[in-house]
Amino acid sequence: MVVCALRRQLLKSSSRCGPWTRLLQRQSSGCVYSSSDGFNHQEIREKLQAFPGGSIDLLKQDSGIAVLTINNPSRMNAFSGSMMVDLEEKVTQLENWTYGKGLIVCGAAETFCSGSDLNAVRAISNPQDGMKMCMFMQNALTRLLRLPLISVALVEGRALGGGAELTTACDFRVMASGSVVQFVHKHMGLVPGWGGAARLVRIVGSQNALKLLGGAVKVDPELGLHIGLSDGVLDAQQEGEGVGTLRQQAENWLSRYTKGPAPVIQAVKKVVLSGRELPLSEALRTEKDVFGTVWGGPANLQALASKPKHK
Numbered sequence: 328m329v330v331c332a333l334r335r336q337l338l339k340s341s342s343r344c345g346p347w348t349r350l351l352q353r354q355s356s357g358c359v360y361s362s363s364d365g366f367n368h369q370e371i372r373e374k375l376q377a378f379p380g381g382s383i384d385l386l387k388q389d390s391g392i393a394v395l396t397i398n399n400p401s402r403m404n405a406f407s408g409s410m411m412v413d414l415e416e417k418v419t420q421l422e423n424w425t426y427g428k429g430l431i432v433c434g435a436a437e438t439f440c441s442g443s444d445l446n447a448v449r450a451i452s453n454p455q456d457g458m459k460m461c462m463f464m465q466n467a468l469t470r471l472l473r474l475p476l477i478s479v480a481l482v483e484g485r486a487l488g489g490g491a492e493l494t495t496a497c498d499f500r501v502m503a504s505g506s507v508v509q510f511v512h513k514h515m516g517l518v519p520g521w522g523g524a525a526r527l528v529r530i531v532g533s534q535n536a537l538k539l540l541g542g543a544v545k546v547d548p549e550l551g552l553h554i555g556l557s558d559g560v561l562d563a564q565q566e567g568e569g570v571g572t573l574r575q576q577a578e579n580w581l582s583r584y585t586k587g588p589a590p591v592i593q594a595v596k597k598v599v600l601s602g603r604e605l606p607l608s609e610a611l612r613t614e615k616d617v618f619g620t621v622w623g624g625p626a627n628l629q630a631l632a633s634k635p636k637h638k
């Protein structure tokens with residue numbers, strides 16, 4: 328597992344940040360699964376690389392908002408094995424992006440992602456390989472959700488199966504008109520395995536999650552907003568009519584949450600993440616530690632000097 332040297336240094340030096348340090352340790356050691364769970368990272372990486380096709384493209388912009396594109400248009404952006412490996416590498420790059428504040432996850436060619444590449448799925452349909460792929464993707468998507476960036480999935484066209492699961496590994500989801508999120512797993516004789524069910528329950532509650540998974544419900548933008556799966560609707564019809572492309576619209580949508588200095592935005596994400604993932608007493612301690620990183624910092628001093636009025 329690739330572990331950033333800076334992160335390791337941080338972990339060693341930040342003895343004050345107990346819970347946050349533990350969270351980071353889990354993050355940098357592959358999050359959920361490690362060798363103690365029988366997970367051989369190198370072995371599964373090599374196996375996945377044997378199923379090539381498509382790419383995961385990362386564009387880091389000066390605005391501090393990066394764009395991660397699922398790019399395999401001839402298969403409706405299905406995840407080949409090499410794209411799973413690519414995703415993990417791009418997540419590592421984002422973990423090390425000091426000036427990052429936000430992330431848009433989208434699909435190429437006007438659709439989001441149709442899940443696992445069924446050709447690869449057929450080839451690794453034995454239980455052992457299935458478990459390995461499942462652990463690999465859970466690790467990658469958990470690290471994606473835990474990035475110190477505020478992330479949004481821009482859903483255009485279809486997000487099916489693993490594609491629907493991917494949307495839940497972002498902080499927010501915005502849906503373009505005409506788009507659909509569908510957990511089709513039941514129709515495939517499966518349940519989600521990339522962590523999508525666990526995250527879905529936290530996003531929409533267990534009643535709605537049961538309906539979406541049990542009924543393989545097609546979630547359109549209206550239903551998405553109603554149940555809290557979607558946080559906004561973008562009008563695909565208005566593209567080019569003064570509101571910009573869908574990606575520009577998503578960037579505008581996200582920028583209201585990423586405006587400001589990177590250390591402050593990253594601190595916002597960290598306190599929310601710890602509140603979401605840690606028991607209350609640990610989350611409170613983490614909040615104190617993160618507070619300590621911004622208190623008396625440049626943005627704080629500048630704000631105090633300007634005698635602000637929050638009208």
Ligand SMILES: CC[C@@H](C(=O)O)C(=O)SCCNC(=O)CCNC(=O)[C@H](O)C(C)(C)COP(=O)(O)OP(=O)(O)OC[C@H]1O[C@@H](n2cnc3c(N)ncnc32)[C@H](O)[C@@H]1OP(=O)(O)O
Pocket residue numbers: 401402403405441442443444445446448485487488489490492511512515517518519520521
């Ligand atoms: C572990 C399993 C689970 C998970 O990871 O959690 C999964 O994700 S399993 C995969 C779930 N997804 C699917 O089952 C999608 C199946 N595909 C479709 O339903 C349709 O293709 C579509 C996505 C609704 C698009 O339909 P349409 O607009 O009519 O286009 P085509 O059907 O002609 O698709 C174009 C082209 O793309 C190929 N394709 C689409 N999805 C996949 C996929 N997931 N894997 C591999 N290939 C896919 C499709 O076969 C067509 O190829 P050609 O026939 O060669 O043109």
